[in-house]
Amino acid sequence: MTAHVEQLEFQAEARQLLDLMVHSVYSNKDSFLRELISNASDALDKLRLEALRNKDLDVDTSDLHIELEVDNAARTLTVRDNGIGMTRDEVVDLIGTLAKSGTGELRQQLREAQKAAASEELIGQFGIGFYSTFMVADKVELLTRKAGESGATRWVSSGEATYTIESVDDAPHGTSVTMHLKPVDAEDELHDYASEAKLRELVKKYSDFIAWPIRMQVERRTPAAEEGGEESVTVETQTLNSMKALWAKSKDEVSEDEYKEFYKHIAHAWDDPLEVIAMKAEGTFEYQALLFIPSHAPFDMFTRDAKIGVQLYVKRVFVMGDCDQLMPTYLRFIKGVVDAQDMSLNVSREILQQDRQLTAIRRRLTKKVLSTVKSIQSERPEDYRTFWAQFGTVLKEGLMSDFENQDALLRISSFASTNSDDELTTLTEYVERMKDGQEQIFYATGQSREQLLKSPHLEAFKAKGYEVLLLTDAVDEIWVGSVAEFDGKPLQSVAKGEVDLDSEEEKAQHAAEREEQEKDFADLFTWLKETLSDHVKDVRLSTRLTESPACLITDTYGMTPALARIYKASGQAVPVSKRILELNPKHSLVTALQQAHKSGSDAERLAETAELLYGTALLAEGDVPDDPAKFAAQLAERLARTV
Template identity: 60%
Template sequence: MSTETIEFQAEARQLLRLMIHSIYSNKDVFLRELISNASDALDKLRLAAYQDKDLGADTGDLHVELVADAGARTLTVRDNGIGMTRDEVVDLIGTIARSGTAELLTRLREAGDSEHAQELIGQFGVGFYSSFMVADRVELVTRRAGTTEGVHWSSDGEGSYTIEPAADAPQGTSVTLHLKASDAEDQMHDYADPGVLRRIVKTYSDFITWPVRLAGGEGDPETLNSMKALWARPQKDVSDEEYAEFYRHVAHDWQEPLETIRLAAEGTFEYQALLFLPKVAPMDLHMRDARRGVQLYVRRVFIMDDCEALVPEYLRFVKGVVDAADLSLNVSREILQQDRQISAIRRRLVRKVLSVVGGLRENEPEKYATFWEQCGRALKEGLLSDPDNRETILGVASFATTHGDEPTGLADYVARMPEGQDAVYYMTGDSRSAVESSPHMEAFRAKGYEVLVLTDPVDEVWVDAVEGFEGTPLRSIAKGQVDLQSDEEKEQAAARQEEFAELCTWMAEVLTEDVKEVRLSSRLTTSPAVLVGDEHDMTPTLEKMYRAMGQEPPKVKRILELNPSHPLVAGLRDARAAGRDESGTVELLHGMALLAEGGELTDPSRFVGLLASRLERAL
């Protein structure tokens, strides 16, 4: 096969242009990314050799090697790991096959030359592209273990790359960077200088479990890293900086972690875990194909990158490593889902993470506020999917409230409940302003009762699955009957029921296609009417969500409640008693109640026509 010239995928070309022509505050990280890629390749080769005894790969001395040539101004990062085929090179390096690439590029442009740009690059796992921050041209030679033909890839990062066969390529991958001349003038960033390479490896890659060797000079190659797994070292012997660098390695994040979690178990199931909570949520946290899970090792042997069986989906922001002692090295994702040990480890990890979040809430409110702002929406998904830990999740969760601008915990809400209040009240909606301006809030505001303001999409679903918190029921202010009246008010309401009974019956007949019942309300103080649902009815916001997903929900007739103290309702009663037909006003009243809760009119033109005629008559 002859040499081919191939255009980069459009998004890859834009990303390369941004990286090449921008100035980053710390270009050293390119070496960390290349060493991290090499380490992953070595992990994958060792696992492949365990699984396929006939692979024919050399696993005798797995390592990463750095070769610097000051005269030629080149730096080569070489590994003897799994390697790549031609198709894999095109797929992995010629394209960025990750959802959200357009969003990444937009944010990179907005970030400009700030440190935030590096964080974004790291989150998308495109570390290989960082080579072009320091190189005018990059060459890659690779051969996949167990195959005979290698591949040579080369590019200046401007718009295309060349690819051709490499007959004598050794097993693994070699990346050669033709370094920019400008960096030679900066002693701290001369990447052909062995001293600079030693400093970078010690700073960023000391924890890599494979030897990182510096070739050249006299004698044998020099090993630059300690190769000690952080999770296996005593906690007192690991610095915060080492934890931070390890987190960046496993999470593809360029920030420090918000919190570090260590866990070890002995006895029936022996394992060690090193987990992290992020300071900033991963960009793909709420994408359908988001990466989740932690790295799984068995007796220090890498098994898989994103072990979903160890972390439930609602904790997908947790990154780190679990090293188990007794699992088979040939374990697959399918087997893991059924493995009793994995299930036990998963339960303990979940309890530990929730415990740490609870500890942040109690002792480090600023950290907790950061965590909840970034990851709280995902954590609340556990209220649906993890009934065993539902009460714990409720205990560590925070919710917006009418009590103030800051989110509140349910325990604090219950502690503030006045005498006579017997439930935690909430309302779901599209936004805080929509909820707070809703007619449903009127009586609760008048009574001074606090209401949780739930506006995340997941809130629409979990509230139906959760009955209460520590014995106190959760109750929607927009569903069912609301009993906020004193005994005296109830007596007055009973008298009015008879007074307005005929009006309610007639209005229900007029609106028979839209409502199941018309009744007097105890939740209104200023609005004339409000629409409410039965206890288990779908909310209007949830109906909108279904429609947005292309699903038409079944039509739900709701209940129209009237405020007997409002002049409009009293006027309708008198008009009915006088024999006047005010069915058009009844339709307007229903439409007003629908609009007040953010609903959509079934026939807007009819509503506008009725409104215009009533306004004309009033004038």
């Protein structure tokens, strides 16, 4: 028997909001179930707390749970809880109106999200998650009774201008929401919310770690034992969620196998994690985090669509996967969960960018990950080598973007060097091995170790025993421009600026010889600068060559050709930068060219020799001449004359 039935109009702004939601296509309709389960979980939490506070509250809290019920014939889905429930006034206040929700701002954001086709589920941000049901249902019925009260309330609406509300004499305490589901198009079978498999999928994805059991009755069919017999059908109740919030437990309470299983579940990975990082923060804001360093890099780590691997939960409710506000992009391989306690559910990525709490959490997580890698580096060398082989390249991206943690990143980085054929070195180890009087950390960038070791730029360094870092990742060309020094030692490219490795005593000894060479080669250098003006900005004597005739040098603050190619490949316009041609005054080719120039040899032949000299300098550093066909023709013709 029912009584006191009313038909009421939605508040004007609520009606506009409903219209937007019902007639808009959102990127993730699945969120409605998360919202309802979240509301149910909150209701169970409130009842448990109220039962502790109010000893006179006559309710049974021995089996608090959430239940999903599907009626395929009627195409309805019901989400039911035996939590705190609501009074009639609370239903009108919380569902019939949006008096406390800031609707003007919300409607504007929904419209913008709709226009941009990128709504990040703004539903829920203003405490209106219940309204998301109208994305999937033609009609919604709510039945609720406040714990400790006798009367219940039924609320019904089709998402139009009005709703009905009536008092009901008998109902269990708690709340049930029954959705009359919209028809499923043949092309939209992925959104069949009357499907057992779909409901299992959504609970596993969004609500697996809700603290309360989420149950559903399922039919199980058993084939007939004899031919011609009928199969038997049994109904059993199953719990769909694990309720295992491992991040809420200390490491002592969780087994290694449980961590491995959880990692594989959230990371969709087959490997075991290299390291588990558990964190718990208390104070002005609280959060718990469970992060994993994988042992293998994900296949998409360097693709354009690569995602941050950390999920955001609020009070054990899944809010967002691949949350790029929780971890910098250079740590995108980190997998895990962050569970914040004082944040609204279902916030958008745009709102998260403005959230100071998320910014603080990100800073702490980043520092924790880097300090953990540092511990692995010092305590478990083999695991560190595995880590660096898998993630070193992407980690170095942070050197040019995260200046706050740049020093920490430098200290956990490793590089190949001329000191060893197979062992990598840290910058700390490099500095410890520096020669007396050496003030700079020398490095060379290129495509491979083998190419760099044969580079003319390294000749004087090898001859004098200076160690040089060999940087062969594409990112190395970029980050070296962002790092000025390490432990007070500036980084110096062997292919940039002027390099003089002589000691003060050697400089004094060679001063006279150097001055004589400058005079002797002055005319040749002037001529070469004019002849090769399309390619080089200057020609000078080299102090870094001992075997090769020539090499090309970039100004101290100039852009290397390799870096220019990287920027060009990314669509950025870069100015053409000419380099400096350095010549070895003791090489036979250079001295012969000098003599030929002095003697007034055939100008055309000399110009061709200059072009070949420039081309060989490019080839020696792994580059190619501007006109490879012309260079090949000149070289073939010159060789033909010598046969």
